[in-house]
Amino acid sequence: MNVFSRTRTGKILGVIAVAGASALVLAGCAGGGGGTASSASSGPAEDLTLKIGTVLPQTGSLAFLGPPEEAGVGLAVTEVNEAAKGITIDATFGDSGDADNKAFETTVPKLQAAGVSAMIGAAASGVTKLFLDSNVSAGIITFSPANTSPDFTTWDDNGLYFRTAPSDLLQGEVLANLIAEDGHKNIGIIYQNDAYGTGLFGVVKEVFEGTGGKVVADASYNDGDSSFDAQVATITAAKPDAVVLITFDQFATIAPLLSNAGIAPADYYLVDGNLKNWGTDVAVPLEGAKGTLPGPKLSDDFQERLNENWTAAGNTELADYSYSGESYDAVVLLALASLAAKSTTATDVAAKLQEVSGGTGDGEKCTTFADCADIINGGGVADYDGYSGPVTFDENGDPTEATIGIYQYGADNNYARIN
Structure with missing residues (x-):
């Protein structure tokens, strides 16, 4: 087992201010649209099964975020599995609740006992703080699609915490400047x-x-x-x-x-x-x-695929898409990191997450799981750009390329x- 840790810094990289009352972008944004792979897929020697769980708000004060986030996870799981590129995701969905009803106190131990390598969630920063140390001790990746507290940048997480949502150092700056620009x-x-x-x-x-x-x-x-x-x-x-x-x-x-x-x-x-x-x-x-709200504008095609997959499972059509792209990308990045590591052990997967997000600067750009997987299976290094943006993790597990709408x-x- 490889032990992965990273030096903590509190720095946000590449901040660019857009003139006027507008979004603030870190080094650009991208949609996870189509793309072509440059190498044929050979696949790993043996197919991998990556077990993940979700700790997302089905109840509580952020319950409105539950459907789009779970829909993002569900669609990514479906598309990764259908791609048949040498990895299958086994996903278990669970409720985070909020800091008041504490549903996570039931969900997290169950997922730990089930042997998941990663948990997607929580949405609320305050909730993640209440179980993150437990996951670190258990050697499990915590990957949030919506945590924005700046505190996570310097958390002692042994390299096991990642997020596709940018820190509120970004959202707060955009909001404050918007208010001032409005007079x-x-x-x-x-x-x-x-x-x-x-x-x-x-x-x-x-x-x-x-x-x-x-x-x-x-x-x-x-x-x-x-x-x-x-x-x-x-x-x-x-x-x-x-x-x-x-x-x-x-x-x-x-x-x-x-x-x-x-x-x-x-x-x-x-x-x-x-x-x-x-x-x-x-x-x-x-x-x-x-x-x-963090995140670039989502394509109509992505929203249609989300709804098709979500309603096929017996759910009502989505009324909101907040953090759906970030949730989708979290799953895809975990699958690509596992494929690149040829392992489902959490520390091995975590050690490859920065690479497959483009954070090392060594990869070939790709915008779908299938195309990125073909690059990896062909012996190359993939750099995934998704629906939440290019992501590009720094050594803290923070995205350095993001948009605030x-x-x-x-x-x-x-x-x-x-x-």
Whole structure:
């Protein structure tokens, strides 16, 4: 067994600011479309079976992210297995819940006992923090499609933690600059008191005040809270010209309180934890409100394949696609790393993840599992660019190439990408 570890650094590489109120891109973005392999597939000497499990939110305050994330995993598993390139994925789906209902306390031990090499999840940074050390001790890869807390960059994980979502050092900067570019000078921030909320709050505050603006009030709450009158009173008393809401589904309760207190929904700024198609689930019109979400625009073909595979399993059609590309890419990268390592042992797979993501700079570009697998099976090095972007892991397991999209709500309380 090879023991893999990496030196920890806190550096984000290749940051490029896009002019105007727009996305911030690290070294570009790419869609996982078609591609052609340059070498014939010979396959490994013996077919591999990689066991993975998911710890994604089927319940709890991030449950709206569960379907698109599980759909991304499910589609990748189907397409990897159908490709027949020398590796089969055996996937078990489980619930992460949230930090309040703690469903992960049942799911994680079951997956560990089942002998998985990797777990996909959790979505919430605060939840991952509660089981990551256990997985590290067990020698299991934890691969999140949605964790954004900056804390994971320097986590003592023995090289066993990866994520396809970028750190909130990126999302916070994009959001703060967007608010400033929209002309706001004095903002209030309501945020969840956990790793995700406090981390994103800190970045937004620092960057916004660096533009010359001021955070005139902030108020936190704990996951599981159901009353937010005190937080809203604190914010509205300071008379901000915009409010940032770093929440999960608590937004549905907080938004009407802010509106009733005289703050127009068009001056709300949302984040990935609450950016969803709210429709009638929020009792006030959100037209004009804006928000940010990691990930490039997904192709129609990818969304169609997601829905076809998802509904074929008896599920209803997806209403949201947040982090579906990141979830798909997590599975593909694990499969490619296993194929490159000719092993399903977690430490061996982890040792190849940076390589197959293009992080070593030695690979041949490819955009589908099948084409990348042909490169590997032909003796080459693959560099996978996926639906979440080029990925390109650094030594910390962080993607160094990612995009933050900007969205705006219409009269139907659904959002659309504006940049």
